[in-house]
Amino acid sequence: MQQLDIPKKKPSFMRTIAAAPHIVWAVMFIVLPLIVVVWYAFTDAEGHVSFENIAGLSDYADTFLLSLELSVIATFVCLLIGYPLAYMMARAPKHRQKFLVMLLMLPMWTNLLIRTYSIMAILDDGGFLNTLLGTDLHIIGTKGAVIFGMVYDFLPYMVLPIYTCISKIDRHMWEAAEDLGCTPFQVIRKVILPLSTSGVVSGVTMVLVPSISTFYISQKLGGGTFELIGDTIERQFVSGALNTGAAISFIMMLLILLSLAIMNRFTDADEGGVIV
Amino acid sequence: MAKLIELKGLSKSFDGEKVLNAIDLYIRDGEFITLLGPSGCGKTTMLRIIGGFETADEGRLLFEGTDIGHVPAYKRHINTVFQKYALFPHLNVYENIAFPLRLKKVKEDDIQQRVTDMLKMVALSGFENKSVSTLSGGQQQRVAIARALISHPRVLLLDEPLGALDLKLRKDMQNELKTIQKAIGITFIYVTHDQEEALSMSDTVVVMADGEIQQIGTPTDIYNEPKNAFVADFIGESNIVDGIMLEDKKVKFSSHIFDCVDGGFAKNEAVDVVVRPEDVDVVEPSRGMLTGQVTSVTFKGVHYEIIVDIGGFKWMIQSTDYVAPDAYIGLYIEPDAIHIMKKSKYSGKFGDYSSFSDELDRLSDAELAEEF
Ligand SMILES: Nc1ncnc2c1ncn2[C@@H]1O[C@H](COP(=O)(O)OP(=O)(O)O)[C@@H](O)[C@H]1O
Numbered sequence: 001m002q003q004l005d006i007p008k009k010k011p012s013f014m015r016t017i018a019a020a021p022h023i024v025w026a027v028m029f030i031v032l033p034l035i036v037v038v039w040y041a042f043t044d045a046e047g048h049v050s051f052e053n054i055a056g057l058s059d060y061a062d063t064f065l066l067s068l069e070l071s072v073i074a075t076f077v078c079l080l081i082g083y084p085l086a087y088m089m090a091r092a093p094k095h096r097q098k099f100l101v102m103l104l105m106l107p108m109w110t111n112l113l114i115r116t117y118s119i120m121a122i123l124d125d126g127g128f129l130n131t132l133l134g135t136d137l138h139i140i141g142t143k144g145a146v147i148f149g150m151v152y153d154f155l156p157y158m159v160l161p162i163y164t165c166i167s168k169i170d171r172h173m174w175e176a177a178e179d180l181g182c183t184p185f186q187v188i189r190k191v192i193l194p195l196s197t198s199g200v201v202s203g204v205t206m207v208l209v210p211s212i213s214t215f216y217i218s219q220k221l222g223g224g225t226f227e228l229i230g231d232t233i234e235r236q237f238v239s240g241a242l243n244t245g246a247a248i249s250f251i252m253m254l255l256i257l258l259s260l261a262i263m264n265r266f267t268d269a270d271e272g273g274v275i276v
Numbered sequence: 277m278a279k280l281i282e283l284k285g286l287s288k289s290f291d292g293e294k295v296l297n298a299i300d301l302y303i304r305d306g307e308f309i310t311l312l313g314p315s316g317c318g319k320t321t322m323l324r325i326i327g328g329f330e331t332a333d334e335g336r337l338l339f340e341g342t343d344i345g346h347v348p349a350y351k352r353h354i355n356t357v358f359q360k361y362a363l364f365p366h367l368n369v370y371e372n373i374a375f376p377l378r379l380k381k382v383k384e385d386d387i388q389q390r391v392t393d394m395l396k397m398v399a400l401s402g403f404e405n406k407s408v409s410t411l412s413g414g415q416q417q418r419v420a421i422a423r424a425l426i427s428h429p430r431v432l433l434l435d436e437p438l439g440a441l442d443l444k445l446r447k448d449m450q451n452e453l454k455t456i457q458k459a460i461g462i463t464f465i466y467v468t469h470d471q472e473e474a475l476s477m478s479d480t481v482v483v484m485a486d487g488e489i490q491q492i493g494t495p496t497d498i499y500n501e502p503k504n505a506f507v508a509d510f511i512g513e514s515n516i517v518d519g520i521m522l523e524d525k526k527v528k529f530s531s532h533i534f535d536c537v538d539g540g541f542a543k544n545e546a547v548d549v550v551v552r553p554e555d556v557d558v559v560e561p562s563r564g565m566l567t568g569q570v571t572s573v574t575f576k577g578v579h580y581e582i583i584v585d586i587g588g589f590k591w592m593i594q595s596t597d598y599v600a601p602d603a604y605i606g607l608y609i610e611p612d613a614i615h616i617m618k619k620s621k622y623s624g625k626f627g628d629y630s631s632f633s634d635e636l637d638r639l640s641d642a643e644l645a646e647e648f
């Protein structure tokens with residue numbers, strides 16, 4: 001009620017001042033770096049404007065396709081595991097939900113590098129798993145290992161938006177569906193799933209984007225046998241080929257924006273849409 | 277009419293609070309029955325147990341003689357119109373109504389036919405392709421009713437379905453619901469805290485308070501023969517005074533001995549006496565059985581509402597004749613206007629108009645309406 005009193009005039013001087021740090025921050029750490037990337041992408045080593053970087057990217061098409069393949073598979077696996085998990089969390093008693101969310105977030109408090117190293121230690125040729133089973137499985141260096149790493153590292157990003165979305169669905173929706181004759185499974189398929197698409201789209205985005213550009217997971221769990229686009233970018237920058245690196249990054253950004261735009265079409269704009 | 281649903285000794289607690297206490301009730305096939313009571317008395321909980329969304333802690337729920345206490349909601353031939361309609365936002369009007377039929381894999385032609393008929397019944401023909409979010413409250417309500425009725429349930433549960441509508445629309449919908457119920461002939465179990473709504477729509481009214489049934493009866497029974505002070509006060513206006521039953525058909529209250537029509541009480545039993553405001557005649561003080569001073573007079577359109585102080589107890593009287601404030605008047609009461617009730621835990625809590633004000637009455641009604 002009190003809020004009605006706040007006049008809706010244009011932002012006052014004080015408010016502009018208050019917003020200033022945020023604007024400065026955004027310009028310094030988001031806008032400027034983007035301009036730098038674009039600048040490097042369209043210049044050569046001497047600083048002359050050039051389209052050669054972009055033109056030369058066809059060499060990396062295979063790497064890009066491999067990245068796409070692995071990250072799409074990883075995202076799909078995350079969805080298969082993540083949706084039922086999110087569903088069960090949302091249906092758990094309220095007091096237990098907080099605990100479950102914490103459990104899900106717990107691994108995220110550990111550094112990504114450490115987590116990836118641990119997976120390595122477990123899956124390695126003479127590692128924990130092989131010792132435990134007494135086997136001689138060769139896992140590190142396979143696509144499977146990289147996908148496993150991606151799924152393990154990014155699963156919470158799939159679960160959380162879906163969980164949030166499902167837990168916001170009014171209790172009466174479930175009850176109405178059941179009342180009208182849905183078995184528990186039909187309630188999910190006919191009502192909950194359609195009403196949680198925006199969560200699914202968020203989750204897919206939040207897993208697909210980091211896994212398509214990951215470099216660390218593929219280096220460690222790929223055992224150096226294959227290179228993903230993230231590794232390529234890293235290699236360019238480390239070796240001083242800033243312009244090529246920037247060009248690949250620029251194209252990646254465009255592709256990601258494009259896919260976000262496409263995915264956003266599947267959700268209503270007012271349903272929260274994609275969290276980026 | 278045969279018994280369709282029976283509740284036997286049904287109890288339910290939430291967090292150690294008893295919300296329903298040993299409820300015994302049977303519901304006949306095809307009747308319009310209303311659960312009436314103030315907010316928080318357990319009406320919704322009772323409806324949810326019948327619908328299959330809660331399980332009772334004790335007691336049995338029978339449907340045509342079979343215990344269905346643990347049958348899941350989707351297997352019961354009982355559908356619900358939810359208080360907030362609960363229409364599916366991802367489906368349009370047509371698909372919302374067709375939803376139960378699609379689950380049953382009814383043939384497309386049949387679905388089309390039945391949805392069209394149903395839309396006609398709820399006066400929404402032509403709304404097939406509308407998104408449910410563009411509909412008004414009243415229209416959403418109709419879609420919810422159509423959706424609940426299309427699979428031919430045996431029973432329809434309605435939880436304060438008109439609570440969110442404005443007065444005019446509410447009256448129209450009351451008539452419409454009654455017409456629909458008569459037309460299809462199934463059992464309606466209706467929940468409301470609005471006594472007028474309950475009296476005008478129902479075949480049977482169940483008055484509830486504090487998780488217990490106070491009285492079950494036809495609207496006329498409930499109004500004319502309230503069982504205790506709670507019912508008398510909740511249904512319409514009542515003056516409720518302490519009395520002594522001297523013998524059959526003789527009762528003493530307000531220091532006067534009255535003839536009445538009730539009997540069957542012990543000699544000198546303490547009782548509650550109810551007199552409806554419209555049953556009191558205003559006469560000359562000399563001819564009055566009781567006399568008192570008018571403390572306030574309010575014009576109500578059809579009648580005047582007069583508050584009279586009789587020996588410290590304030591009576592409400594409705595009269596078409598004007599009396600002046602502060603005037604001394606006499607009251608005349610016919611024997612059949614005096615209704616005697618046994619003492620109950622509600623005795624002495626209701627029926628005195630000392631602190632009465634219309635505004636307060638409206639406020640508490642509004643509070644009731646806000647909750648559900
Ligand atoms: N799920 C629940 N958990 C805890 N308390 C509840 C729950 N449902 C209802 N209650 C309590 O039970 C009492 C009766 O509620 P309800 O059946 O909704 O009453 P009514 O519909 O008559 O207003 C209220 O005190 C309410 O707070």
Ligand SMILES: [Mg+2]
Binds near residue numbers: 316319320321648
């Ligand atoms: Mg209620």
